[in-house]
Structures are given as structure tokens and as C-alpha cells.
Amino acid sequence: MEQQHYTRIAIWLHWVIALLIIGQIIGGKVMMAMANSPTKFEIFQLHKSFGLIILILSIVRLLWRLTHKAPALPATMKPIERLGAKLSHIGFYVFMIAAPMSGWMMTSVSTPKIGTKIFKTIPWPDFPFLTRSEAAEVFFKDTHNILAIMMSLLLLLHVGAALKHHFVNHDNVLSRMLPFINPKG
Amino acid sequence: MRLLSISLAAAALIACGSASTELSAQAQDTSLISAELPQITGEYVWTMDKKKSALTFVANHGGDFTGTFSHFDAAIKLNPNAPEDGSIHAIVDLSSIDAGDSDRNANLPLADWFDMKLYPTATFISNEISKTDAGYAAGGTLSIKGISQDATLSFTLTVTGNTARAIGGLTLDRRDFKLGESADFANEDWVKFPVIVKVDITARS
Numbered sequence: 507m508e509q510q511h512y513t514r515i516a517i518w519l520h521w522v523i524a525l526l527i528i529g530q531i532i533g534g535k536v537m538m539a540m541a542n543s544p545t546k547f548e549i550f551q552l553h554k555s556f557g558l559i560i561l562i563l564s565i566v567r568l569l570w571r572l573t574h575k576a577p578a579l580p581a582t583m584k585p586i587e588r589l590g591a592k593l594s595h596i597g598f599y600v601f602m603i604a605a606p607m608s609g610w611m612m613t614s615v616s617t618p619k620i621g622t623k624i625f626k627t628i629p630w631p632d633f634p635f636l637t638r639s640e641a642a643e644v645f646f647k648d649t650h651n652i653l654a655i656m657m658s659l660l661l662l663l664h665v666g667a668a669l670k671h672h673f674v675n676h677d678n679v680l681s682r683m684l685p686f687i688n689p690k691g
Numbered sequence: 692m693r694l695l696s697i698s699l700a701a702a703a704l705i706a707c708g709s710a711s712t713e714l715s716a717q718a719q720d721t722s723l724i725s726a727e728l729p730q731i732t733g734e735y736v737w738t739m740d741k742k743k744s745a746l747t748f749v750a751n752h753g754g755d756f757t758g759t760f761s762h763f764d765a766a767i768k769l770n771p772n773a774p775e776d777g778s779i780h781a782i783v784d785l786s787s788i789d790a791g792d793s794d795r796n797a798n799l800p801l802a803d804w805f806d807m808k809l810y811p812t813a814t815f816i817s818n819e820i821s822k823t824d825a826g827y828a829a830g831g832t833l834s835i836k837g838i839s840q841d842a843t844l845s846f847t848l849t850v851t852g853n854t855a856r857a858i859g860g861l862t863l864d865r866r867d868f869k870l871g872e873s874a875d876f877a878n879e880d881w882v883k884f885p886v887i888v889k890v891d892i893t894a895r896s
Contacts, residue, residue, distance in 0.1 A: 542880030544753035618875055619797045640873075 511682040561606035601657040612646035737894035751883035762787030860889040
């Protein structure tokens with residue numbers, strides 16, 4: 507029988523990364539609006555830590571996805587819908603890796619030089635081959651912002667599509683990614 | 692300038708090498724910066740005991756913190772009873788700074804702060820030492836990052852036999868020396884403007 511749901515690992519990676527991304531988008535907006543203070547500095551360091559966690563988990567997830575077949579889409583879906591689903595998922599992988607990567611690059615070129623330690627413990631290097639300058643910092647800051655905005659829009663589309671599949675089409679597209687309800691992963 | 696200081700230091704080392712072993716051991720402890728100080732002789736000339744002398748500062752970066760310069764020296768001539776004839780010439784190897792935090796230590800050598808490649812040392816040269824109610828005041832010129840400003844170092848002096856201990860300091864405004872020149876540090880959001888510099892010098896005559 508055709509597999510009806512994602513593997514347990516894929517499901518957990520999906521939801522953990524999803525929560526982290528939503529937290530990062532909201533946290534990023536909030537911290538940018540804050541007045542400079544030691545608290546703001548600490549929030550920036552947390553944002554960097556969570557961003558790197560997302561980067562690592564997303565690479566693991568991509569490797570997992572490339573080595574584990576995803577469940578088939580419902581037979582009722584039109585080719586254009588299948589293409590849309592495929593493209594949006596590829597888009598997520600691009601953003602999940604590119605957004606934290608651009609943040610890491612921003613931190614690596616920024617003046618002042620602020621070291622990165624994941625949760626103040628694990629030291630993280632600067633991105634190689636980059637030179638610190640204010641112009642480079644502005645470039646990566648803009649890139650990071652644009653990627654975050656694009657990912658937010660894709661997120662809305664993704665949630666909307668999942669809900670439509672579940673409540674309008676009554677297919678298994680949402681349930682195949684829900685934890686706890688599947689008998690085995 | 693660097694070449695000059697290296698050759699001066701080399702000359703100093705060679706000169707000391709012909710003296711007693713004790714002196715040459717002291718010379719090894721003496722850095723290139725000491726060679727940039729004037730050679731003074733005569734009465735009331737004090738030789739700084741580097742092991743018993745400290746140069747520290749208190750600044751505020753998300754809270755007060757204390758930093759140190761481990762490498763500095765001073766040529767001091769001071770008669771406690773006639774301070775007006777005295778002189779103080781101090782030099783600090785800025786690269787010996789430890790601000791107690793890796794981010795601070797990574798940024799302080801950069802152009803935004805001390806720009807140590809261009810300005811490796813800071814100096815204080817007195818032009819007038821006088822007695823005050825509390826102790827002494829050495830008015831002079833403080834030079835950091837190629838900028839010279841008038842400054843007054845206040846200190847108390849305790850002389851025991853041939854040993855003198857001076858404790859004091861001065862407060863500076865980091866903007867006067869373009870310390871933190873980028874927009875990030877143009878206000879006091881991250882780093883406050885005042886910096887208290889403290890000295891605790893033990894010297895022997």
C-alpha cells in the first residue's frame with residue numbers, strides 16, 4: 507500500500523522548524539522595533555542562536571527529504587496544483603536555508619564585530635570569504651529582510667493551502683503531516 | 692616610527708646586556724614602549740615596578756566593567772616637597788588591553804575604537820605638577836588615537852623609604868579621542884561616554 511503520511515522524523519522536523527521560523531519572524535520584527543538596550547542585544551544573540559538551529563535542522567531535513575520518499579499527493583489534484591505544491595515546497599527549502607545563511611553572513615560582515623555563540627555556549631565561526639564593511643552589512647541585512655518577507659508570504663500560502671485541503675477538499679494532505687495521529691513513522 | 696622604536700629597543704637591550712645580569716633580566720621585561728620614554732636621571736627619579744603597578748579603567752557597556760592595560764611604563768621625576776620641578780611621561784601599549792569580554796577585545800583594536808595599527812600607543816606627558824588638598828595634580832597632555840587633549844591626573848602619594856606608591860586617575864570622555872566613531876556608538880545606547888582611568892603605581896628611587 508502507498509505510504510499515507512510522512513515519516514515520524516520528517517513530521518517532527520517540520521513542526522519544530524515551523525515553530526522556530528514563526529518565532530524568528532515575530533522576534534525579528536519585535537527586536538528591530540526596540541530601542542537600543544542590553545535586552546535588545548541579548549534578543550539579537552538569541553535570534554542568531556535560533557537562526558543557526560534552523561539552518562542546521564533545515565539541512566538535516568533536506569537530506570532526510572532527499573533520502574526518504576514523501577507520500578503521494580491526492581490523485582484528485584490537478585497537474586497545476588501539483589506543480590504549485592512542488593514549487594512551494596522547494597521554495598521553503600530555499601528560504602529555510604538562505605534566510606539563516608544571510609543572517610549569518612550579516613553577522614560575519616557587520617561592524618562592530620560581535621561573536622556568535624549558540625545559546626552563549628557553542629562558538630560559531632564567521633562565514634568564510636567575507637570582508638567586514640558597513641556596505642556589506644547593509645546588503646546582507648536587506649537580503650535577510652527580503653527573504654524573511656518572502657518566506658512569511660509563502661507561509662501564509664502554505665497554511666492556507668493546507669487548511670483548504672483539509673476543510674474544503676477533505677483529503678489527507680494536512681493529516682499526513684500531523685504528529686501523534688499516525689500509527690507508525 | 693615602529694622601526695625607530697625597534698632599533699631603540701634593540702640598542703637598549705644591547706646596552707643592558709653589558710650591564711649586570713639583574714639589569715638585563717629587567718630589560719627583557721621592558722618592552723619596546725619603554726624605549727620611547729625619555730631617559731631621565733638625577734634626584735627624585737622613580738623607576739616604575741611593573742609587577743606592582745596597575746593601569747585600569749572603568750567604562751560602561753551594558754553596565755560598568757573594569758578593563759586593564761597590562762603593558763605600560765612611565766618616566767617619573769617627582770620631589771614630593773617640590774612637585775613643580777617634576778615630570779611624568781607615561782606610555783601605554785594599547786594592544787595589552789583586556790576589557791574582560793571577547794567582543795570588546797575583538798573590537799577595541801579596530802579603526803572604530805583605538806585603531807591600533809595606526810596608533811599602537813597612548814601617552815600622557817605632564818607639563819605642570821602641583822600639590823592639592825588631596826594630594827597632587829599633574830596637568831598635561833593625554834594623546835590617544837593621534838588626538839591630544841589637556842588632561843589632569845590626580846593622585847595621592849605615599850613614600851616609604853625608597854618606595855613610592857601613587858594612586859589616582861582621571862576621567863575622560865571617549866568622544867574627545869574618537870573612541871567609537873561609527874554611528875553605532877555615536878550615542879550612549881551601547882557604550883557610555885565617560886571612562887574612568889585609574890592608576891596604582893609603585894616606583895623606586
